[in-house]
Amino acid sequence: MREIGRTARAAAAKLALASADAKxxxxxxxxxxLRNFHEQILIANAEDVDAARKAGRLPYFIDRLTLNPARIExxxxxxxxxxxxxxxxxxxxxxxxRPNGLVIERVRVPLGVIGMIFESRPNVTADAGGLCLKSGxxxxxxxxxxxxxxxRAIHAAMVAGLRQAGLDExxxxxxxRADREAVGMMLAGLDGAIDVIVPRGGKSLVARVQQEARVPxxxxxxxxxxxxxxxxxxxxxxxxxxxxxxxRRTGVCGAAETLLVDEAAAPANLAPLIxxxxxxxxxxxxxxxxxAADARVKPASEEDWGTEYLEAxxxxxxxxxxxxxxxxxxxxxxxHTDAIVTxxxxxxxxxxxxxxxxxxxxxxxTQFADGGEFGMGAEIxxxxxxxxxxxxxxxxxxxxxxxxxxxxxxxxPV
Amino acid sequence: MREIGRTARAAAAKLALASADAKxxxxxxxxxxLRNFHEQILIANAEDVDAARKAGRLPYFIDRLTLNPARIExxxxxxxxxxxxxxxxxxxxxxxxRPNGLVIERVRVPLGVIGMIFESRPNVTADAGGLCLKSGxxxxxxxxxxxxxxxRAIHAAMVAGLRQAGLDExxxxxxxRADREAVGMMLAGLDGAIDVIVPRGGKSLVARVQQEARVPxxxxxxxxxxxxxxxxxxxxxxxxxxxxxxxRRTGVCGAAETLLVDEAAAPANLAPLIxxxxxxxxxxxxxxxxxAADARVKPASEEDWGTEYLEAxxxxxxxxxxxxxxxxxxxxxxxHTDAIVTxxxxxxxxxxxxxxxxxxxxxxxTQFADGGEFGMGAEIxxxxxxxxxxxxxxxxxxxxxxxxxxxxxxxxPV
Numbered sequence: 139m140r141e142i143g144r145t146a147r148a149a150a151a152k153l154a155l156a157s158a159d160a161k162x163x164x165x166x167x168x169x170x171x172l173r174n175f176h177e178q179i180l181i182a183n184a185e186d187v188d189a190a191r192k193a194g195r196l197p198y199f200i201d202r203l204t205l206n207p208a209r210i211e212x213x214x215x216x217x218x219x220x221x222x223x224x225x226x227x228x229x230x231x232x233x234x235x236r237p238n239g240l241v242i243e244r245v246r247v248p249l250g251v252i253g254m255i256f257e258s259r260p261n262v263t264a265d266a267g268g269l270c271l272k273s274g275x276x277x278x279x280x281x282x283x284x285x286x287x288x289x290r291a292i293h294a295a296m297v298a299g300l301r302q303a304g305l306d307e308x309x310x311x312x313x314x315r316a317d318r319e320a321v322g323m324m325l326a327g328l329d330g331a332i333d334v335i336v337p338r339g340g341k342s343l344v345a346r347v348q349q350e351a352r353v354p355x356x357x358x359x360x361x362x363x364x365x366x367x368x369x370x371x372x373x374x375x376x377x378x379x380x381x382x383x384x385x386r387r388t389g390v391c392g393a394a395e396t397l398l399v400d401e402a403a404a405p406a407n408l409a410p411l412i413x414x415x416x417x418x419x420x421x422x423x424x425x426x427x428x429x430a431a432d433a434r435v436k437p438a439s440e441e442d443w444g445t446e447y448l449e450a451x452x453x454x455x456x457x458x459x460x461x462x463x464x465x466x467x468x469x470x471x472x473x474h475t476d477a478i479v480t481x482x483x484x485x486x487x488x489x490x491x492x493x494x495x496x497x498x499x500x501x502x503x504t505q506f507a508d509g510g511e512f513g514m515g516a517e518i519x520x521x522x523x524x525x526x527x528x529x530x531x532x533x534x535x536x537x538x539x540x541x542x543x544x545x546x547x548x549x550x551p552v
Numbered sequence: 553m554r555e556i557g558r559t560a561r562a563a564a565a566k567l568a569l570a571s572a573d574a575k576x577x578x579x580x581x582x583x584x585x586l587r588n589f590h591e592q593i594l595i596a597n598a599e600d601v602d603a604a605r606k607a608g609r610l611p612y613f614i615d616r617l618t619l620n621p622a623r624i625e626x627x628x629x630x631x632x633x634x635x636x637x638x639x640x641x642x643x644x645x646x647x648x649x650r651p652n653g654l655v656i657e658r659v660r661v662p663l664g665v666i667g668m669i670f671e672s673r674p675n676v677t678a679d680a681g682g683l684c685l686k687s688g689x690x691x692x693x694x695x696x697x698x699x700x701x702x703x704r705a706i707h708a709a710m711v712a713g714l715r716q717a718g719l720d721e722x723x724x725x726x727x728x729r730a731d732r733e734a735v736g737m738m739l740a741g742l743d744g745a746i747d748v749i750v751p752r753g754g755k756s757l758v759a760r761v762q763q764e765a766r767v768p769x770x771x772x773x774x775x776x777x778x779x780x781x782x783x784x785x786x787x788x789x790x791x792x793x794x795x796x797x798x799x800r801r802t803g804v805c806g807a808a809e810t811l812l813v814d815e816a817a818a819p820a821n822l823a824p825l826i827x828x829x830x831x832x833x834x835x836x837x838x839x840x841x842x843x844a845a846d847a848r849v850k851p852a853s854e855e856d857w858g859t860e861y862l863e864a865x866x867x868x869x870x871x872x873x874x875x876x877x878x879x880x881x882x883x884x885x886x887x888h889t890d891a892i893v894t895x896x897x898x899x900x901x902x903x904x905x906x907x908x909x910x911x912x913x914x915x916x917x918t919q920f921a922d923g924g925e926f927g928m929g930a931e932i933x934x935x936x937x938x939x940x941x942x943x944x945x946x947x948x949x950x951x952x953x954x955x956x957x958x959x960x961x962x963x964x965p966v
Contacts, residue, residue, distance in 0.1 A: 151882070155906060228905075236927055240916055247908070249938055333938060354768065354939050375961040382963035468565075490956045491642075492569060494661070502654055502959025511964060512955070513650055524663055524747055524952040525768050525940040538938040541926070542904045545916025547789040549796040550925060 143331025145308035150276035158225035165221040168299030169214040182291035203258045213264040220268040223515040227274040243542040248274030250333035257339035260288035267310040273536035283316035327353040358522035360472035361391035363504045366463045368480035369400035382503040392507030424454035443470040475507040496529040557745025559722035564690035572639035579635040582713030583628040596705035617672045627678040634682045637929040641688040657956040662688030664747035671753030674702035681724040687950035697730035741767040772936035774886035775805035780877045782894035783814035796917040806921030810867045838868040857884040889921040910943040
């Protein structure tokens with residue numbers, strides 16, 4: 139492990155100065171290699187899947203672990219997309235001239251070494267490896283033990299790309315061991331070799347990482363996201379947004395978990411919204427008003443307001459108006475993504491201003507909480523911290539900056 | 553302590569939405585109150601200084617602790633300057649429209665609650681309190697026990713300003729107790745009430761904070777800053793920059809600690825640079841070439857290359873050229889502030905690009921490492937971390953951001 143940290147740090151120093159062409163060349167070669175190696179990758183993956191089945195893993199777990207030609211093609215295409223993104227490193231973010239003639243620039247630089255800890259989703263090796271490379275960072279990848287053979291096979295394609303572009307192979311390394319001690323060492327920063335940890339996986343993984351990490355973590359623990367249907371909402375738009383926010387994909391972190399409906403418009407809105415959700419296959423748990431509106435609604439408990447279901451269940455509550463809706467979100471939300479549906483611009487502006495979440499939306503689905511949908515290209519995850527990376531974490535969020543100052547002999551007066 | 557945390561968190565939520573006028577009004581009232589209260593502040597300070605003298609504190613410590621009318625005026629003026637700065641909160645940093653018509657804005661929001669831990673510099677109460685208020689953050693101030701009476705008196709003026717502007721008085725709180733347990737609780741985040749810790753003081757304080765804090769820290773531990781005199785330097789400019797970088801003020805974090813001189817130009821540059829430093833009252837510790845150039849130079853040990861003297865001592869080393877200079881800085885530097893002096897623009901550009909420090913300068917003094925000199929107005933300190941705040945930490949660096957998304961009913965396609 140120490141050797142991995144040491145070589146990653148050295149690779150990061152070199153990669154920070156690599157040209158955009160070298161990095162993009164490596165990404166394109168990696169994509170080609172994934173396609174070339176696809177048989178070996180599928181064979182390795184079949185081993186992993188077999189073992190996971192024998193170990194009695196649940197179907198959703200097996201599904202995430204399983205690769206097929208389309209998923210390998212998606213990884214390859216993802217790397218090509220990353221190659222197309224503008225290079226964030228060296229970008230001048232701001233520039234100004236001081237009265238004494240000093241020209242100050244704030245310019246993007248890589249973060250250093252990213253430690254990626256993920257569960258059995260082999261595609262993370264390609265996605266995170268590509269994004270870290272693009273942003274000039276070395277990465278140490280520690281995937282779940284169930285996917286180790288797949289990870290190794292994908293990693294081989296990545297290394298081939300680095301080698302062909304003349305880049306340090308230690309820029310993308312995997313921790314090729316299944317014990318949990320390696321994770322502990324990474325969370326401790328690997329003797330200063332790791333600058334940031336990015337976890338990808340279930341809540342228990344993220345919780346452990348956030349609890350134990352001694353280095354910064356880019357992550358979100360919960361996505362208890364709200365759609366608030368204001369009294370001045372267009373009913374048809376509200377119906378479409380609520381359905382999309384909850385049901386488009388229920389397992390993503392941008393999925394809505396709670397629906398808030400203004401009392402004033404509840405007679406008109408509540409029954410149709412609940413009916414549409416139930417007909418779409420969603421279980422609805424509600425307060426007294428919701429249950430009165432539709433007999434199929436189950437009673438919601440206090441716990442429901444703070445629950446991220448990640449499945450086809452939604453909690454529904456009536457609120458006394460904008461203030462009450464924002465108070466509910468402040469109390470039960472997770473500062474991830476919250477939306478208001480209204481035709482009243484003043485109410486929308488107050489919601490956008492006052493709700494303290496990484497992403498706040500007006501008249502749009504919470505499922506837009508995604509780096510791709512934001513136009514950032516690939517993303518490594520979504521963060522709800524207030525520091526550095528917040529919201530979708532793409533190549534730009536994997537950078538820091540430095541100040542470049544150009545003078546002509548300026549001295550600072552006493 | 554818990555009560556302080558709870559009320560600070562509540563104050564932060566309100567302060568995040570306070571108008572620029574209210575905050576600036578409070579700052580101007582605080583300045584007026586500092587002037588009004590200046591007798592009480594001086595009396596309280598005299599108590600502190602007396603006690604510190606009796607406790608045998610060193611002269612530099614007494615100097616930092618001591619207030620006088622000029623220093624109180626400087627605090628008042630500092631608050632007025634902060635009021636003049638643009639309000640960072642609500643500023644739209646970036647804005648773009650997606651092909652589906654969603655308008656996405658990245659907008660500045662406050663960080664939340666800042667925990668400030670400082671040694672016996674009573675002025676930090678006014679400077680940090682003002683900067684945190686401007687940036688919409690609540691602050692919990694824990695000053696050294698030697699300055700407690702002074703801190704209380706200054707804090708009273710700050711609270712009067714908050715009250716007059718109708719802002720929550722809990723927005724600026726002091727920890728009014730002298731035990732060290734309070735610091736430990738703050739470093740642990742005060743049950744989630746503190747978002748970031750900013751230490752102000754000597755290296756042992758910063759080291760303790762960085763070691764023990766369970767929340768992010770904005771700080772720098774060392775400022776082992778280099779001036780590299782390249783072979784193509786203008787000798788007169790080099791002399792002036794080296795003298796200013798080392799001797800303007802030796803105790804500031806932007807002071808130069810090591811002088812690197814190219815071998816190729818050493819015969820011409822070394823003796824005059826060393827002579828000028830010694831004549832200005834600086835002790836010079838050097839390698840063999842430096843000692844050969846001037847008999848007054850003392851031998852430098854390995855330890856000298858990594859030492860932040862913060863006094864009139866400098867380490868001098870000859871290097872084989874640009875690569876060797878950058879390798880020395882990478883090995884011994886602290887990623888704070890480093891400068892090259894040269895007329896060769898290609899060499900300067902390489903230095904600016906490759907040296908991995910928060911601030912890199914060409915033909916200018918390292919003593920420009922300062923928020924005021926950068927045009928940021930007041931600063932709370934300088935950070936060398938790679939996350940969030942790097943370089944001078946001003947009002948803008950005390951903010952985070954959120955995404956505001958405006959739609960017209962957009963749904964995310966499957």
